[in-house]
Amino acid sequence: MNKEEKNIDLVIIGSGPAGLTAAIYAARMKLDFIVLEDELIGGQIRSTYSVENYPGFKTIGGQELADRFYDQAVNAGANIDEFDNILKVSLKDDEKIIETDNFIYKPKTVIIATGSKYRPLPIPEEEKYHGNGIHHCELCDGELYENKDIIVVGGGNSAIEGAIFLSRYAKSITIVHQFDHLQAEKSLQQDALNNPKINILWDTEIRHAYGENELEEVSVENLKTKQIDNIKVDGIFVYIGMVPKTDLFKDYIDINPFGYIKAGESTETNVEGVFVAGDVREKVFRQLTTATADGTVAALMAEKYIVEKRRRNNG
Incomplete structure (x- = not known):
């Protein structure tokens, strides 16, 4: 079946947040555009329990903020x-082609705002228990572990926020961390250390997971003593960083050794008319506010590129 070209x-x-911000600006500039998404609208912010660093809101739930972004984009005229x-995809200076299940898009410009995905737990059994014992989203799956024993892997803000949130459901929470200190903000650390349900295993990593139909036990190794111990557990929540989603573009777009797309504050990539916004861009800080800033710049740059190219062609 031949696909319709657009x-x-x-x-x-x-x-x-980057893609939806770009959509708001693109709609206001009356561009003919579409937003393509193969996962949750709103990105990682949707799985954040509470947002307290976004201007205009003292505190707001991640789901609510994601819904507000979405509603504003749609109301502005965005097609998502x-x-x-x-x-x-094929991304070249003179032609851009994006093939989906149903259409072949030939846009004048492209904004890549694919963000990142959770880094998987590096054990052989990760795939077996993924979504059935091993999770990444406490908001999505925390209720499954009412009065259960949970392990949280990681020591940054996401891990400690996740552990604190999960303590409302779990009977006990063991934080497994590969270092002898946490990287989370001091206030979060203090909240976790003061929580009677939370215990921390320092200098430790999970090596294997066991169980017939569902997760029942893990083996952990102390990185200093090399001692291996087994721990009974009902669920694992993993917060060990993110991996940028750039596989689609690696044949065309310059990507750094860590997988992030190379682009400065102008959001311009090495391909004319292709811009990048949000956490997938190579930069020093990745915050909600920097993602929305990128989305703004990328949309404005895309419109500027279209106008300038039209002038050249007509001139």
Whole structure:
């Protein structure tokens, strides 16, 4: 079956804060565009329990903030398709092609705002228990572990926030951390250390997970003593960093050794008319506010590129 081709101004890939901000600006500039998303609209912010560092809100739930981004983009006129998976892309100076399950898009410009995904737990059994014992989202799956024993892996803000949130459900929480100190903000550390349900295993990593149909036990290794111990557990929540989602673009876009797309504050990539916004961009700080700033800049740059190219072609 031949797919319908669509020649449009802009394709935004990703609907996190960066992508949705770009969509708001693109809609206000009356661009002909679409937002493509193959996962949750709102990105990682949707799984954040509480946001307290976004201007205008003393505190707001991540889901509510994601919904507000989405509603504002749609009300502005954005077309968001969350069911048409991208199969492949071709991104060149003179032509951009994005093929999905249903269409072939030929946009003048592209904004890559794919964000990142959770880094998997590096054990052989991760795939077996993924979603059935091993999780990454306390908001999504915490209720499954009412009065259960949980392990939280990691020591940064996400891990400690997750452990504190999960303590409302769990009977006990063991934080397994590979270092002898936490990286989370001091206030979060103090909240965790004062929580009677939370215990910390320092200098420790999980090596294996066991159980027939569901997770029952893990083996952990102390990195200093090399001692191996087994721990009974019902669920594991993993917070050990993120991996940028750039596989689709690696044949065309310059990517650094860590997988992030190379682009400065202008959000311009090495390919003319292709811009990048949000956590997937190479930069020093990755925050909600920097993601929305990127989305703003990328949309403005895309519109500027379209106008300038039209002038050149007509001139």
